[in-house]
Amino acid sequence: MIATDLQSGVELLGDMIAQASAIVPFTGAGISTECGIPDFRSPGGVWTRNRPIPFDEFVASQDARDEAWRRRFAMEPTFAAAKPGRGHRALASLYRAGKVPAIITQNIDNLHQASGFAPDHVVELHGNTTYAAASAADGTTICRGSKRDLTRRAQRPTARTATNR
Numbered sequence: 001m002i003a004t005d006l007q008s009g010v011e012l013l014g015d016m017i018a019q020a021s022a023i024v025p026f027t028g029a030g031i032s033t034e035c036g037i038p039d040f041r042s043p044g045g046v047w048t049r050n051r052p053i054p055f056d057e058f059v060a061s062q063d064a065r066d067e068a069w070r071r072r073f074a075m076e077p078t079f080a081a082a083k084p085g086r087g088h089r090a091l092a093s094l095y096r097a098g099k100v101p102a103i104i105t106q107n108i109d110n111l112h113q114a115s116g117f118a119p120d121h122v123v124e125l126h127g128n129t130t131y132a133a134a135s136a137a138d139g140t141t142i143c144r145g146s147k148r149d150l151t152r153r154a155q156r157p158t159a160r161t162a163t164n165r
Contacts, residue, residue, distance in 0.1 A: 017099060027105045028114070029092050031087040038079065072108075072129060079108075079129040084115035092116035 003009030017023060029039045034088060041047040057064045084092070092115035094100040102121040103112055108128045113119050 017094070022059065023094060025091055025100060025102050025103050027087070027091075027103065027107060029107065031085065031105075032082070032107050032109050032111055035082040035088075035109070035111060037082050037111075038078070058102045076129055079110065082111060083107060083141070084111045088112060088115035095121070 001012060003012050013144050029037070029041070029057045033039055040047050053068050088111050091100060091103060091112070095117055101137070102123060103117055104123040104125065105112055106125050108126050108156055110122070112122045
């Protein structure tokens with residue numbers, strides 16, 4: 001179904017939501033850019049300033065892991081200042097109404113949780129700014145923890161020293 005204009009599109013979406021027994025949203029950067037969170041892939045985005053670190057490089061190189069964590073923690077003030085936007089609040093209202101049992105997101109900003117989603121009802125494909133996990137292809141945990149946990153350790157996180165919670 002393709003709407004011919006915005007108003008009919010909104011009405012059509014409303015009808016589809018009303019008829020659905022459950023909706024599982026999948027969100028990405030677009031929902032958080034209005035909240036001040038930078039886009040990673042667009043022109044001027046984070047990846048235009050920093051080369052993405054491929055997973056195999058992250059696993060193989062302590063320097064790559066250090067750089068990944070440095071980048072993530074450098075973004076903390078931006079994420080800490082952000083508040084859920086209209087899209088987050090709209091999805092959270094559907095969650096509270098029982099239409100959305102869980103949400104899947106590529107975002108690392110924690111804004112779905114801040115909008116009212118229970119943390120265990122948010123599937124975070126890339127972790128978030130307060131918690132991150134990485135697993136090797138064989139299922140072993142490479143690094144799992146928060147900044148507090150990582151910086152509290154005397155040694156930088158490696159495959160051998162990562163905590164398994």
